[in-house]
Amino acid sequence: MSEKLAIHGGRKVKDTPFGTGKRFGLEEAKELVEALEQNTLFYHNGEKVKKFLDAFNEMYGISYSVAVSSGTAAVHTALGAAGITVGDEVITSPITDQGTLIGILYQNAVPVFADLHPHTYNMDPNSIERCITPRTKAILVVHLAGNPANMNEIMDLAKKHRLKVIEDCAQSYLASYNGRLVGTIGDYGCFSTNDFKHISTGDGGMVTVNSAEEQDFKVTHAFADKNYLRLGGIVNRDLSYLAPNYRMTELQGAVGIAQLKKLPGICSNRTAYGNKITEGIKELDGIHPHQVDEGNVCTYWFYMFRIEPSKYDCTRDEFAAALKEEGIPASAGYIPEVVYKSGLFQKRSAYQNSTFPFDVTGAVYEGELCPEAENILKTAIRLPVNEFYTMADIQAMIASIRKVACFYQKQKVAGTLQRGESHG
Numbered sequence: 001m002s003e004k005l006a007i008h009g010g011r012k013v014k015d016t017p018f019g020t021g022k023r024f025g026l027e028e029a030k031e032l033v034e035a036l037e038q039n040t041l042f043y044h045n046g047e048k049v050k051k052f053l054d055a056f057n058e059m060y061g062i063s064y065s066v067a068v069s070s071g072t073a074a075v076h077t078a079l080g081a082a083g084i085t086v087g088d089e090v091i092t093s094p095i096t097d098q099g100t101l102i103g104i105l106y107q108n109a110v111p112v113f114a115d116l117h118p119h120t121y122n123m124d125p126n127s128i129e130r131c132i133t134p135r136t137k138a139i140l141v142v143h144l145a146g147n148p149a150n151m152n153e154i155m156d157l158a159k160k161h162r163l164k165v166i167e168d169c170a171q172s173y174l175a176s177y178n179g180r181l182v183g184t185i186g187d188y189g190c191f192s193t194n195d196f197k198h199i200s201t202g203d204g205g206m207v208t209v210n211s212a213e214e215q216d217f218k219v220t221h222a223f224a225d226k227n228y229l230r231l232g233g234i235v236n237r238d239l240s241y242l243a244p245n246y247r248m249t250e251l252q253g254a255v256g257i258a259q260l261k262k263l264p265g266i267c268s269n270r271t272a273y274g275n276k277i278t279e280g281i282k283e284l285d286g287i288h289p290h291q292v293d294e295g296n297v298c299t300y301w302f303y304m305f306r307i308e309p310s311k312y313d314c315t316r317d318e319f320a321a322a323l324k325e326e327g328i329p330a331s332a333g334y335i336p337e338v339v340y341k342s343g344l345f346q347k348r349s350a351y352q353n354s355t356f357p358f359d360v361t362g363a364v365y366e367g368e369l370c371p372e373a374e375n376i377l378k379t380a381i382r383l384p385v386n387e388f389y390t391m392a393d394i395q396a397m398i399a400s401i402r403k404v405a406c407f408y409q410k411q412k413v414a415g416t417l418q419r420g421e422s423h424g
Contacts, residue, residue, distance in 0.1 A: 005407050007325040013403060014327025014396040021388035023200065027261070031254035041250040043067065044230040049253030055260050056206060060181055064209040064217035067253065068224045071170040071192025073246035074205035075140070076103025078188035080243060081209075081220040082164040084109045084137055087360040091131045092140040092168075093123050094338040094373045099192070100142055100168050101339060105350040106244075108357040112136070113340050115370040119291035121145065121304065124372070125153035132157070135361060138164040141186065146198075146270070146299035147292055148177035151185045158186075166190060170205075171301035173198040174267040178295045183208050188220070193252070198266050198299065199259035201252040267299040269387040273394045274300035277383065280398030284405050286311030300385040304334060305401075307379055313411035319404060320381045326400040331382045338373050340365040 004010030035041065035048045043049040049067050057065055068074050080103070084090060088109040092100060095116060104111050115127040121144045128139060139158055141149050158165045165186030169175070173191070175182045183189025189208035193201040207224070209217045222229040222236075227243040229236040275298075278289040288306040292298040307319055314322070316332055323330035344350065345365040348358040358364075368374055383397060 003403055003407065005322050005325065005404065006327070007322045012325070012327045013400040014393075016327075018329075018386070018393045019388045019390045024255070024258075027258035028255045031257050032251060035250045035254040038250065043248055043250060043253065044235075046250040046253070048250045048257065049248050052253040052256040052260070053206070055257060059260065059263070060184055060208065062184055062208050062210065063212050064214075064220075066207045066209065066217070066221050066224050067248035068205045068207060068246040069248055069252075070099070070203050070246070071168075071190060071194060071197075071205040072099035072102050073224065073244070074170075074190035074192065074207045075100055075166065075168060076106055076244065077207050077220060077224045077246060078166045078190050079103045079107050079109070079138070079140075080223040081207075081216070082138055082166065082187060084164075086357060087135060088137040089133060089135040089361060089363075090138045090140050091123075091128055091136060093142040093144065094340055094370045095121060095144060095335060095376065096142045096168070096339060097170070097335075098339070099170070100140060104140070105357070108360075109137070110135075110357055110361045110363045111340075111345075112363070113338070113365075113370055113373075116373045116376060117150075117291075118372050118376065119288050119306065120147055120149070120293065121290075121376060122147060122149035123154070125150055125157060127370070128154065129157055132161050132163075136161065136163060138166055139186075140166045140168060142168045143172035143175060143182050145290070145304060146172045146175045146274075146301045147290065148172065148175050148182050148296045148298070150293070151177045151180075151182070155185065164188075170197060173263060173299055174297075175299045176297040184210055187211060193256060193259070198270070198301065199256070199263050201248075201255040201259065204248050204252040204256065266387040269389075270300045270385050271297060273385050273389060273391075274298060274303050276391070276394050277303050277305075277385075277397060280395075281305065281401050281405075284402065286409065287401070287405055302334075303383040303385050304380050305383075306376065307381065307405075309379065311412065312405070312408040313415055314408045316379050316381065319408065322404045322408075323381070323400050326403065328397050328400045329384055333377045333380050334382050335377065337377060338370060340369055 086108040094113040167186040167189040169183040170192035193204035224246040286308040320332040
């Protein structure tokens with residue numbers, strides 16, 4: 001007999017709290033006091049944002065980056081610097097946050113959605129290629145949950161079709177693809193420092209400028225600051241086109257300096273924990289772990305596995321509920337549905353009382369555009385991963401998944417045998 005589940009009155013696998021810790025401390029406080037003592041919180045006149053970017057550039061082995069007010073702002077800034085404009089098409093992922101999409105629409109361009117690999121949850125290069133039209137100007141790659149996308153094939157496609165590549169790295173600090181840090185491979189890399197990422201400055205973000213061309217950096221830098229170019233002692237206000245105000249403050253930069261020092265340890269723990277979960281569940285029938293391709297390093301903003309409902313005497317939601325009762329904070333799926341199912345795309349209403357810019361290209365979002373992505377959200381179960389967890393916490397996750405899978409699989413087999421006997 002399989003062990004009685006907690007949801008049926010059995011003993012919980014995990015009846016102790018998960019490990020916790022303090023994200024912020026005296027290191028951040030020291031930097032904040034120094035920022036206040038400058039008597040300015042404006043990035044151009046202070047030193048904290050500059051120091052933060054210098055440390056970030058050194059960590060990533062790059063020459064240029066731009067600090068911005070959020071990850072959403074980072075994506076918009078990269079798109080603006082790349083010259084994305086009215087009626088252009090930008091290919092991206094249907095499983096992402098709205099922050100990936102806002103900048104596309106603010107540039108009056110139109111998102112086009114490529115389908116995903118079933119187990120890495122990243123964009124499928126074959127689907128990307130099928131989406132390319134004469135209007136396509138960029139590929140906006142989302143490295144979901146810290147897992148690197150297939151950048152070699154994506155960069156080959158971009159070169160073939162002369163497209164810009166922008167990497168959304170909001171969830172993928174220090175993740176690497178074939179030895180290269182994500183965010184340094186495409187034309188631009190976009191990072192977030194909101195309160196829910198590997199490191200936090202409350203809100204904020206960065207854009208890497210990977211051409212190593214000073215002019216590209218100047219365009220990106222200016223786009224984040226109303227097209228004012230503030231470098232060194234010079235301020236150039238010769239405005240040639242519209243740009244937003246996405247400036248990072250000295251307070252954000254100060255916290256970022258201290259947070260960056262913690263980042264390698266944070267990512268190392270998350271990588272170890274996510275890989276341990278995979279090792280512990282990979283042999284289970286009907287379970288598909290979070291796939292990380294060989295040669296890559298995933299830094300697990302979360303861990304997501306899929307179940308084959310046909311192998312179990314339960315639904316995906318029932319499996320997740322059973323894990324929760326075992327003391328594991330599991331969630332059914334990630335976002336409720338693929339982003340193109342939201343009202344914004346179904347009603348084509350980027351702006352109130354208008355169908356612009358969708359009417360420029362005739363874009364509609366009808367039917368099952370990305371069947372694999374839709375199926376992922378119907379069969380996935382998400383687990384939190386945190387640098388403050390202990391290995392005992394991770395072992396409890398593994399034990400719970402194994403316990404629930406074993407129970408419902410035996411129930412399925414028993415039911416099948418019973419039905420067979422009744423028809424015998």
